[in-house]
Amino acid sequence: MAPESLGQIFVGTLLSNNFVLAMFLGLCPFLGVSARINTALPMGAATTFVIMVASLCAFGLNWLVTTFHLEFLRLISYIVIIASAVQLVEMFLKKNSPALFRALGIYLPLITTNCAVLGVALFQTAREYSFLQAMTFSFAGGAGFTLALLLMAGLRERLNFSSVPNVVQGTALSLMLAGLLSLAFMGFAGLGAGE
Amino acid sequence: MALPGQKQPSNMEEFLEGIWKQNPTFVMVLGMCPTLAVTVSAMNAISMGLATTFVLVASCLLVSTVRNIVPPQVRIATYILIIATFVTVVDYAIQAISLAVYDALGAFIQLIVVNCIILGRAEAHAAKNPPVRAAINAVGMGIGFTIGLFALGGVREVLGAGKLFGISLFGPDFQPWVVMVLPPGGFFVLASWLLLFNWLNSRKTRADRIETVGGHVHGA
Secondary structure (H helix, E strand, O other): OOOOOHHHHHHHHHHHOOOOOOOOOOHHHHHHOOOOHHHHHHHHHHHHHHHHHHHHHHHHHHHHHHHOOOHHHHHHHHHHHHHHHHHHHHHHHHHHOHHHHHHHHHHOHHHHHOHHHHHHHHHHHHOOOOHHHHHHHHHHHHHHHHHHHHHHHHHHHHHOOOOOOHHHOOHHHHHHHHHHHHHHHHHHOOOOOOO | OOOOOOOOOOHHHHHHHHHHHOOOOOOOOOOHHHHHHOOOOHHHHHHHHHHHHHHHHHHHHHHHHOOOOOOHHHHHHHHHHHHHHHHHHHHHHHHHHOHHHHHHHHHHOHHHHHOHHHHHHHHHOHHHOOHHHHHHHHHHHHHHHHHHHHHHHHHHHHHHHOEEOOEEOOOOOOOOOHHHHOHHHHHHHHHHHHHHHHHHHHHHHHHHHHHHHOOOOOOO
C-alpha cells in the first residue's frame, strides 16, 4: 500500500500534479469544451462522476484479475467498464437534462476515450492505492480537471473581446494559454508531497 | 468507398495522406495526451511513435477485415476491444525488449488505447476500406505521428537538456532551458510548431490569391 495520507493525495493531485496541466491527461476535451464557462462546468462534473465510477470499478476489477491471475486482461476489462459507465451517464443526462445533453454533443461519448478516466484507473493500480486512497485520488483528479477546464474557459471568454493576430488564432492560441496556465500551476510544485 | 465519378486515391496517396496532408499531430491535432507527455526526449518520442504505429496498423487491419461481420450498433465497442488487445501485446513486448523504455513511458503505453488517432482511423477509414488499403493508410498515419512526436521530442531535448538522443550537443558550458522539458514546455513547443505551419499556410494562400488576381508580388 502507498504510504501517502489522504490529504497529501488530494492536494497533490488537485494542484501540483494537476491531471491536465502537469500530467497531460484529458487534453482533447480540455481544448474542445473549454470555449464557454456554462458548458465547462457540467462537462467537468460529468467527467468527475465517470472518473469516480471508473475508479471504483477498477478497484474491484483489479482485485478480481489479481486473485485469478489474469493480469493480461486488466487493460481490456478497465476499458469495457469505462465504456459502460459513460453509456450510463449519457442515458441519465438524455432523460433528465436534454438541453445539456445537446450542448455537450460529441464530447459526451468521447469521455470513453478521455485519457484522464483510464489514467486514474491505471495510476491507482500502479501506485497500489488502498480503497480510500483510490477514491480520494479519483475525486481530486476529477476536481482538478474541472478546475483547469473552468480557468481555461474563463480565459477564452475574455479573449473573445481582444484582437488576436490571424496567424495565432485557433489551436495554437489555446495551447499557448494552456502553457501559461501550466507554468502558473508549477508554482504549486512540492505542495502535498509530504516531508 | 469511392463514389462513382470520384477517383479512388492511389496507394501512394493513401500512404502519404498521414505523413503530410492529414498529419495527425500538426493538422488534425489528435492524440495530444501522449504527444505532450512522453516527448521529453527524442528517444522516448520515437519509441512511443513506433508502439502507436504498431497498434494502429494491426488494429486497422483487423477492423477492416471484420468490417462486414460486425453489426453497426456494437462497432465502437468492438474496435475498442481490438485496440485494447493489441495495446496489451505492445505493453508486454516493450517490457520484454527494454525495461528502461518501459519505465520512461510508464502508464502512457497502456494509454495508447484511448489515443483518439487509433479509434478515429478505425472508424473513419478502416471500417470503410479493404484491408490492404487500410493498412497502407495506417502505416502512413503512424509514420506521420512518429514524425510529429520526434519534432516535439527533438526540440524539447535540444533546448531543455542540450542533448539529442542523449549525446551532448553544446559542450559542458550549455545552460539548459529547463522549462522546455517540464510540462509547460510541451504546450509551448507544440504551439510554436502550429504557429509555424499557420504562418506558412497564410503566406501560401496570400501568394495564391495574388497570382489568381493577376497582380504582381512585391518582395516578401
